Every structure is written in structure tokens, then in C-alpha cells.
Amino acid sequence: MVAHTPPVALTIAGSDSGGGAGIQADLRTFSFHRVHGTSALTCVTAQNTQGVTRVDALEPAAVVAQIEAVVNDIGIQSLKTGMLLNQPIIEAVADALTQVANTRCVIDPVMVSRTGAQLIDDGAIETLRQRLIPLATVLTPNRYEAEILSGQSIHTLDDMETAAQAIHGLGAQAVVVKGGGFEGPLRGIDLWYDGTNVTKLVTTCVETNDTHGTGCTLSAAIAANLALGQSPLDATRRAKDYVTHALHHSLRIGQGQGPVGHFYPILE
Ligand SMILES: Nc1ncnc2c1ncn2[C@@H]1O[C@H](COP(=O)(O)OP(=O)(O)O)[C@@H](O)[C@H]1O
Ligand SMILES: Cc1ncc(COP(=O)(O)OP(=O)(O)O)c(N)n1
Numbered sequence: 001m002v003a004h005t006p007p008v009a010l011t012i013a014g015s016d017s018g019g020g021a022g023i024q025a026d027l028r029t030f031s032f033h034r035v036h037g038t039s040a041l042t043c044v045t046a047q048n049t050q051g052v053t054r055v056d057a058l059e060p061a062a063v064v065a066q067i068e069a070v071v072n073d074i075g076i077q078s079l080k081t082g083m084l085l086n087q088p089i090i091e092a093v094a095d096a097l098t099q100v101a102n103t104r105c106v107i108d109p110v111m112v113s114r115t116g117a118q119l120i121d122d123g124a125i126e127t128l129r130q131r132l133i134p135l136a137t138v139l140t141p142n143r144y145e146a147e148i149l150s151g152q153s154i155h156t157l158d159d160m161e162t163a164a165q166a167i168h169g170l171g172a173q174a175v176v177v178k179g180g181g182f183e184g185p186l187r188g189i190d191l192w193y194d195g196t197n198v199t200k201l202v203t204t205c206v207e208t209n210d211t212h213g214t215g216c217t218l219s220a221a222i223a224a225n226l227a228l229g230q231s232p233l234d235a236t237r238r239a240k241d242y243v244t245h246a247l248h249h250s251l252r253i254g255q256g257q258g259p260v261g262h263f264y265p266i267l268e
Helices: 022-032 060-073 087-098 124-135 143-150 157-168 184-188 214-227 232-248
Strands: 008-016 036-047 052-057 078-081 104-107 175-177 189-193 198-202
Touching: 008 022, 008 060, 008 214, 022 036, 022 214, 036 060, 036 087, 060 087, 078 214, 087 124, 104 124, 104 214, 124 143, 143 157, 157 175, 157 189, 157 198, 184 189, 189 232, 198 232, 214 232
Parallel strands: 008 036, 008 078, 078 104
Antiparallel strands: 036 052, 175 189, 189 198
């Protein structure tokens, strides 16, 4: 027997019954990177490739108990947050994360899905802004979330840059404004800002409608690469490369937007 002690990452996120986004996408992404995946479930969505039909929240104490169970025994090298849904859960998670010193945190400020489903309660965005964003090693808003957080509309690469700079002012160490919500070439471009450097992360746009879970997959892959010891910018570059490959191998399942192919090498 050979003992193996892999790096460990934690996802604090919701369940997607369709398996394309949320906890399911995060754990597959961790596994792909050979990082042991642990989870703290925040809510359960009844969801498929066409949309979300129901959301049930867990009690904040149940979310915190999961985080503590993992951290106090197994230990983690990095974590990501995804769908946190409501203000009490966000506050409880923020309190729990302030106890987890020296852990690199990827905060995906999940607010709405590509199918248009609202994934955060009205009123919870201010709590996310004040309590969680300052804890981010890397913050990963999509176009819509970046517009809300920066208070400006985003149509061009220059807009992405000024939005990233404004959001950086909220206290995140680095911000990646993601381009998947655009039409045309900007769809493959993300804009990184860490307070000093602006970096364009570029891939060509993948022509597919099956993009469900791209945001969850990107943030989980950043967390996995941080757990593996990469710097925040290198972790983000590698994560984008992974998402692009997964998009090229997305799954044509369901009547709506299928998920990306997390295990693309063994699907070929
Ligand atoms: N069609 C596409 N072609 C290439 N990259 C894409 C495409 N759609 C999304 N991405 C990439 O997927 C990642 C997630 O971005 P996005 O889809 O905007 O997030 P979200 O799922 O949170 O809305 C980003 O790196 C983005 O550039
Ligand atoms: C449970 C759950 N969490 C997060 C999301 C959002 O997923 P994302 O990767 O941002 O992609 P789309 O939903 O826009 O495809 C979700 N849908 N469900």
C-alpha cells in the first residue's frame, strides 16, 4: 500500500440536480486536477439544462458545521464559494472563513444563471459585497455580476478593465471579469486586475450553446490550481485553459444548455 496525501480544496456552493453546475461541477473539476474535493452544501436546486424550478436553502448553522467538519479534521489548501443564496448564509460563511487563516479563497459572486434564474436573494448582494468580497484571493464576476458590483454597464474591453478596477476597490486581492456573457470575440476573453497589473486572458470563442457550468468550473479550477501551489494569476490562466478544453467537449444532453465536459480526455 502506498500512502498518498493529496492537496485538499473545499467548495461552499449549491447542488445542481442536473449535474452541470454547482457542487457537482466543482467536485468533478477538483478530481480532474487530482485535488481531493470536500464540500459544504448551501442549498439544493431542482435544475436541469433549461432552468431552475425550485431552491431549498440549508440552515446557516448546517453550512458552518460542514465547513468546520472539513477544516478541523482534514484541513484545506484552498476553497471556493459559489451559490450562497441568502444573507444569513453569506454572513455565516464570512464568519467561518475569517477563522480559516492562510487559506486562499476564490469567491464566485453567483447571482444569476445563463438561463436567467435568480440565484441570490434581493438584499443579499450588499452583504456579499461587504462581508465576502474583501476575503477574496481571486474574485470571478461574470459580465452581469461585474455590472452590479461596479455600478457601470460593460460593453467593451475597456469597460471590463474599468469595472475590474472599481471592483478591486471593494477589497478583493485580484478580480477576473469573465467574458462568457458577451456576443462575439469578447466571449473568450477575461480581464484580470490585481491592483498593479491588467492582464487579458484570451482564447478564441467556442461556438457552442452547451455552456452550462462554465463559471463554476472556472472558479473551481482556480481553487484546484491554488491548492496545487500555483500563484493566483497562473492558477487563473490554467483554469481558463481547462474551461476552454471542457467547452470544446461539452455534453449535448437535455433540451437546453448542456454542461461542459469536465473529463474530456477520457471522453475522446
Ligand atoms: N463560448 C465560449 N467560448 C470560450 N470561452 C467561454 C465561452 N463561454 C464562456 N467562456 C469562458 O468560461 C469562463 C466562465 O465565464 P462565464 O461563462 O462568463 O461565467 P458564468 O458561467 O459565471 O456566467 C470564462 O473563462 C469565459 O471566458
Ligand atoms: C447550484 C448552482 N450554482 C451555480 C450556478 C451558476 O452556474 P454557472 O457556472 O455560473 O453557469 P450557468 O448557470 O450560467 O450556466 C448554477 N446554475 N447552479
